[in-house]
Amino acid sequence: MKPIQKTWDRLLVSALCLPLAAADWQFRSRPDLAPPRLNISIPAAPSVETGYLFIAPFSSFGDSNSHGPRQAAPYIFRDDGDLVWSGYGYYSIWATNFQKSRWNGKDVLISFEGDHNPGYGHGHGHATFLDQQYETIRELRAGNHKLMDKHEFEVVDETTALIQVYQPVVRDLRRWGGNNQQQWIVDAIFQELDIQTGKVVFEWSSLEHVSPDEAILPLNPGQAGSGFNSSDAWDYFHINSVDKDSDGNYLISARDACSIHKVNGTSGEIIWRLAGKRSDFELGPNVDFCFQHHARFVSQEEDEEIISLYDNSAHGTEDGRGHEVHTHPFSQGKILRLNTKNWTATVVQAFAPPEGYNLLSKSQGSTQLLPNGNVIVNWGSSGALTEYLPNGTAIFHTSFGSGFLGLGVQNYRGYRFNWTGFPNEEPAIVAIQAGAKTGVYVSWNGDTETKTWRFFQTGDDADRYLGETPRTGFETVFWVPAGIQNIKAEAIGADGNVLRTTEEATVEYDGHFENSYGLTQGSLQKPLAV
Ligand SMILES: *[C@@H]1O[C@H](CO)[C@@H](O)[C@H](O)[C@H]1NC(C)=O
Ligand SMILES: *[C@@H]1O[C@H](CO)[C@@H](O)[C@H](O)[C@H]1NC(C)=O
Numbered sequence: 001m002k003p004i005q006k007t008w009d010r011l012l013v014s015a016l017c018l019p020l021a022a023a024d025w026q027f028r029s030r031p032d033l034a035p036p037r038l039n040i041s042i043p044a045a046p047s048v049e050t051g052y053l054f055i056a057p058f059s060s061f062g063d064s065n066s067h068g069p070r071q072a073a074p075y076i077f078r079d080d081g082d083l084v085w086s087g088y089g090y091y092s093i094w095a096t097n098f099q100k101s102r103w104n105g106k107d108v109l110i111s112f113e114g115d116h117n118p119g120y121g122h123g124h125g126h127a128t129f130l131d132q133q134y135e136t137i138r139e140l141r142a143g144n145h146k147l148m149d150k151h152e153f154e155v156v157d158e159t160t161a162l163i164q165v166y167q168p169v170v171r172d173l174r175r176w177g178g179n180n181q182q183q184w185i186v187d188a189i190f191q192e193l194d195i196q197t198g199k200v201v202f203e204w205s206s207l208e209h210v211s212p213d214e215a216i217l218p219l220n221p222g223q224a225g226s227g228f229n230s231s232d233a234w235d236y237f238h239i240n241s242v243d244k245d246s247d248g249n250y251l252i253s254a255r256d257a258c259s260i261h262k263v264n265g266t267s268g269e270i271i272w273r274l275a276g277k278r279s280d281f282e283l284g285p286n287v288d289f290c291f292q293h294h295a296r297f298v299s300q301e302e303d304e305e306i307i308s309l310y311d312n313s314a315h316g317t318e319d320g321r322g323h324e325v326h327t328h329p330f331s332q333g334k335i336l337r338l339n340t341k342n343w344t345a346t347v348v349q350a351f352a353p354p355e356g357y358n359l360l361s362k363s364q365g366s367t368q369l370l371p372n373g374n375v376i377v378n379w380g381s382s383g384a385l386t387e388y389l390p391n392g393t394a395i396f397h398t399s400f401g402s403g404f405l406g407l408g409v410q411n412y413r414g415y416r417f418n419w420t421g422f423p424n425e426e427p428a429i430v431a432i433q434a435g436a437k438t439g440v441y442v443s444w445n446g447d448t449e450t451k452t453w454r455f456f457q458t459g460d461d462a463d464r465y466l467g468e469t470p471r472t473g474f475e476t477v478f479w480v481p482a483g484i485q486n487i488k489a490e491a492i493g494a495d496g497n498v499l500r501t502t503e504e505a506t507v508e509y510d511g512h513f514e515n516s517y518g519l520t521q522g523s524l525q526k527p528l529a530v
């Protein structure tokens with residue numbers, strides 16, 4: 001046996017014997033990528049909103065080898081589970097709250113990236129903006145010598161951004177059961193920043209406006225921190241979302257006070273409190289919520305305000321530390337109507353888990369109202385996402401990993417957005433001969449525009465047209481007869497223009513690949529035009 005053959009054998013043996021996680025070879029042209037495989041249990045109905053899914057799944061386990069996702073990162077997917085963009089290696093460290101947004105008249109991708117403290121549900125880092133070429137164009141940190149947390153990042157009017165900070169401060173906590181060593185409490189801060197300059201245009205502090213009396217999780221036994229040091233500061237409020245309305249007022253969610261507050265954007269005073277220990281509203285059936293996330297203004301009229309939120313109804317840490325608190329058997333997305341004349345709150349629509357799904361998320365979660373009236377509920381630590389019709393009928397459901405790689409996968413927020421991507425990186429190409437045929441595999445991470453791939457034999461003479469095939473997914477394969485040695489491909493857009501050309505691929509040969517790849521003749525390709 002020739003040495004080269006031995007190497008191939010060894011490679012093949014290791015590929016077949018290692019567990020799936022290590023041999024996750026979804027794309028021939030991008031063997032480096034191992035995106036999560038969506039487990040779609042309710043396939044998208046025709047009535048789902050147009051757009052892609054934006055998620056950033058991560059593992060609740062420390063090891064990324066034996067638990068999914070293998071490559072925790074921001075991702076864009078289609079509804080059928082086909083990958084559009086892997087952000088692995090674009091956003092570094094730990095990334096979450098990945099969204100499409102707009103800044104200065106341009107579509108951008110934004111995400112938090114930084115350190116993650118799963119025991120306390122805190123993050124420390126910055127927000128990073130990518131343009132439509134997937135190049136970093138801005139990083140934004142908190143102002144006033146504070147560290148930005150992972151929970152909120154929202155662009156307002158394409159100009160400013162809302163962020164939040166968990167600021168540990170020393171206070172006398174004896175009134176709340178602290179001994180003389182328990183002196184640290186978290187001041188929940190939010191800031192509005194000018195994105196261009198990074199200047200703080202507004203800052204609000206919870207300790208100036210909300211007493212620790214309103215905490216639902218007391219200092220002891222310490223589910224929200226025991227106050228012994230700055231890392232263990234009592235997170236009595238745990239702010240986890242900030243939104244701004246056209247009047248300039250803010251809506252904030254306090255997970256550990258089980259309440260939502262409307263804040264005066266000039267004075268910082270609390271305009272009203274919803275739920276929790278000091279609710280200004282009388283709560284109708286199924287309005288009450290606890291440990292909620294992602295409160296958003298929806299609409300406002302004279303005496304009526306509509307808001308949306310994700311009601312966890314459960315509390316626990318992301319690393320399983322401490323014990324869990326449940327206030328309802330399942331989590332729900334909710335749209336609420338608040339009457340500010342007679343101070344009543346009622347449910348407009350609640351989105352319970354689809355029939356047969358038991359979803360109660362002890363952390364994270366989001367509820368996104370879509371332009372067509374549909375609603376996306378992302379089940380946080382339960383690692384799943386559902387799209388509903390406005391009346392609460394589930395028309396799409398997926399979890400973010402399959403098989404043993406699906407265990408413990410979490411996703412902080414999940415969204416649907418339109419997006420157009422023109423990657424600066426080149427399309428990838430690989431040609432592998434298997435028996436009498438050669439499979440030419442092409443992909444272009446993040447490209448949304450290619451409709452057709454066109455193939456050419458290259459060599460000393462002019463390029464020879466081999467044929468073309470519609471794009472079939474993240475990766476497309478085209479079959480040519482064996483013997484062609486050098487091949488390149490063109491990515492063709494909807495109007496027939498060449499978007500980009502690949503490098504020239506030289507055919508790799510080995511008969512063993514036929515079995516390990518499970519190669520089959522592509523059914524969509526046009527006959528060879530030779
Ligand atoms: C902070 O306090 C917690 C709870 O008592 C303890 O587990 C942790 O080790 C302390 N950290 C430091 C840096 O002292
Ligand atoms: C907000 O505060 C300003 C300044 O104190 C006040 O003039 C305004 O009426 C307040 N707005 C609301 C909605 O309470």
Ligand SMILES: *[C@@H]1O[C@H](CO)[C@@H](O)[C@H](O)[C@H]1NC(C)=O
Binds near residue numbers: 339342344
């Ligand atoms: C409060 O006002 C709304 C809107 O006028 C009305 O539908 C509702 O019945 C009132 N609730 C109570 C308890 O009066």
Ligand SMILES: *[C@@H]1O[C@H](CO)[C@@H](O)[C@H](O)[C@H]1NC(C)=O
Binds near residue numbers: 389391392393
């Ligand atoms: C929800 O709306 C859809 C589409 O209009 C309809 O087919 C379905 O019956 C409705 N479901 C309920 C529970 O009203």
Ligand SMILES: *[C@@H]1O[C@H](CO)[C@@H](O)[C@H](O)[C@H]1NC(C)=O
Binds near residue numbers: 399
């Ligand atoms: C996919 O999700 C369904 C519903 O949650 C679950 O029953 C099934 O085990 C999952 N399948 C895989 C392969 O993970």
Ligand SMILES: *[C@@H]1O[C@H](CO)[C@@H](O)[C@H](O)[C@H]1NC(C)=O
Binds near residue numbers: 050051416
């Ligand atoms: C995507 O664009 C289509 C067409 O303009 C629009 O109907 C749809 O509401 C958009 N989807 C989202 C999620 O914004």
